[in-house]
Each structure stands twice: as C-alpha cells, then as structure tokens.
Amino acid sequence: MPSLMHKRRVLADGITYVGLDVHKEWLVVAIAEGGGRGEVREYRRIANTTEALERLVRKLGQKGAEPRFCYEAGPCGYGIQRQLSDWGTSAWSWLPR
Numbered sequence: 001m002p003s004l005m006h007k008r009r010v011l012a013d014g015i016t017y018v019g020l021d022v023h024k025e026w027l028v029v030a031i032a033e034g035g036g037r038g039e040v041r042e043y044r045r046i047a048n049t050t051e052a053l054e055r056l057v058r059k060l061g062q063k064g065a066e067p068r069f070c071y072e073a074g075p076c077g078y079g080i081q082r083q084l085s086d087w088g089t090s091a092w093s094w095l096p097r
Contacts, residue, residue, distance in 0.1 A: 014066075015067075016065040017067075017070065018030070018031050018043075019032075020069060020071040022048070022072040023048065026045055026046065026048050027045070027046050027047075027048050028045050029042070029045070029056065048076065053083060054087070057087060068090040070091070
C-alpha cells in the first residue's frame with residue numbers, strides 16, 4: 001500500500017494544460033489545472049513577444065506542475081511552437097474549424 005507521502009507527491013506532479021489563442025500582436029491564454037478534467041478558465045492576455053511568452057512559461061512552471069501547450073496552427077502559431085520546443089516544453093497545434 002502506498003504511503004501518504006507517496007500520494008502527496010503524485011498529486012503535486014500534475015500537468016497544467018495551456019491553450020493559446022494566437023493573434024499577430026497578442027495571445028489569449030486559457031488554462032486547465034489538475035489534468036484533463038480540470039476546469040478551463042481564461043488566464044490572461046499577453047503580448048505576442050518572445051519575452052512575454054518566456055515569462056508565462058516560467059510563471060506556470062513555478063507551481064510545480066508541468067505546463068503543456070496547445071496553440072492555434074497558422075502563420076502566427078508556428079513561431080510560438082518553435083520557441084516552446086526550444087525551451088523544452090510540450091506543444092502541439094490544432095486547426096480551428
């Protein structure tokens with residue numbers, strides 16, 4: 001039977017899913033904490049710059065959860081994917097219909 005400490009450690013190693021609605025000048029960020037069943041909520045709107053995205057990645061990683069990103073595929077989204085991949089974060093694209 002796993003110890004209570006083990007259970008606490010497993011719960012602390014969660015994943016934060018981060019959705020990015022990509023526009024030329026800004027990104028709307030939505031998050032779902034607590035795995036795939038977490039509540040999805042709008043987190044904030046940030047500038048579409050490398051510096052702002054890097055601050056977001058660092059801030060979300062501070063909580064101990066692994067951030068996994070989903071971005072909008074398109075002319076503005078592919079640069080974001082390259083940046084996230086260069087920083088070692090998980091990122092995948094989706095195509096809006």
